[in-house]
Amino acid sequence: MTRDEFLGRLGELLACLPAEQVEETKAFYAEAIADRMEDGMSEEEAVAAMGTPGEVAEATLDDLPAVPRAIAKTRRRSTALLWVLTIVGSPVWVPLLLAFAAVAVTVYVCIWVLALCVWVIAATLGAVGAASLALVAAGVAVGHVPYVIVMLGCGLAFIGVALLVGAGAWEASKRIARLSALWAGKAASPFWKGKGEKGGAAAHLAA
């Protein structure tokens, strides 16, 4: 097989991927073939060293997350088959997908409602503090000194507690935002891969 035949076939087999990714993959193998030929191999030998286009395509697709991989592999066999499976399987996958999305949204909403509760408590405490301070003004108008002192104390105390709770709410919201980004990544992992793939060599060894 010549280099161009190999790359052409590889392009066809990877047609399910975005064009830019296909070009990148082809460029990598074109470079590898050229380097082997520079090293003294014939074109035939250099291409053979890559393996068959089928194997190469398989290796590239294997690294995709589960759902796109299944779609890509089915589509590679036949686009018609993919459509038939998609349509025939829709009573199964549509409700599953909806249920999955509904659960994800519900959990997400619930944790934010919790955070919202803390914010409401903080706001309420703040409002009570502000009302007490307004009553201080009333006390001054009437000229009732003990009342003014008590209301001033209450108002300041309430505003202080409101600030504390507010700081807590802010911290909690930030954490939830971080956590939900993490969970969103996990939930989406069968569909596409995020950046933070960690663990690496040690994890593979340990596994």
Added chain:
Amino acid sequence: MEAQMKRGFLEACVLAAISGEESYGYQIVKDVPASMGLTESTLYPLLKRLEKAGCITARSAEHNGRLRRYYRITDDGRARIEEFLAEWPSVREIYTYVEGAHHDAR
């Protein structure tokens, strides 16, 4: 070799191959010990994965009138090599145990 273990070994080998000067695909294939059986079709997804994980960076440079992609290790990549090397005592312990038990049994 067991698949997961091999994946970890390969990753460490590829990182090691570019830990000195930057290197390119075919050079990495030649540098990594032959017993790993590294080929381009294994290397390509591995490089993509390492790049995504921030362990390596890649740049294109001209070579003999064509573009060649050169890979360089990052600090995260070096940390990963160290993680891999730190596994050795426990691997050796397991090896010694298996070897000892096997010999005693005979």
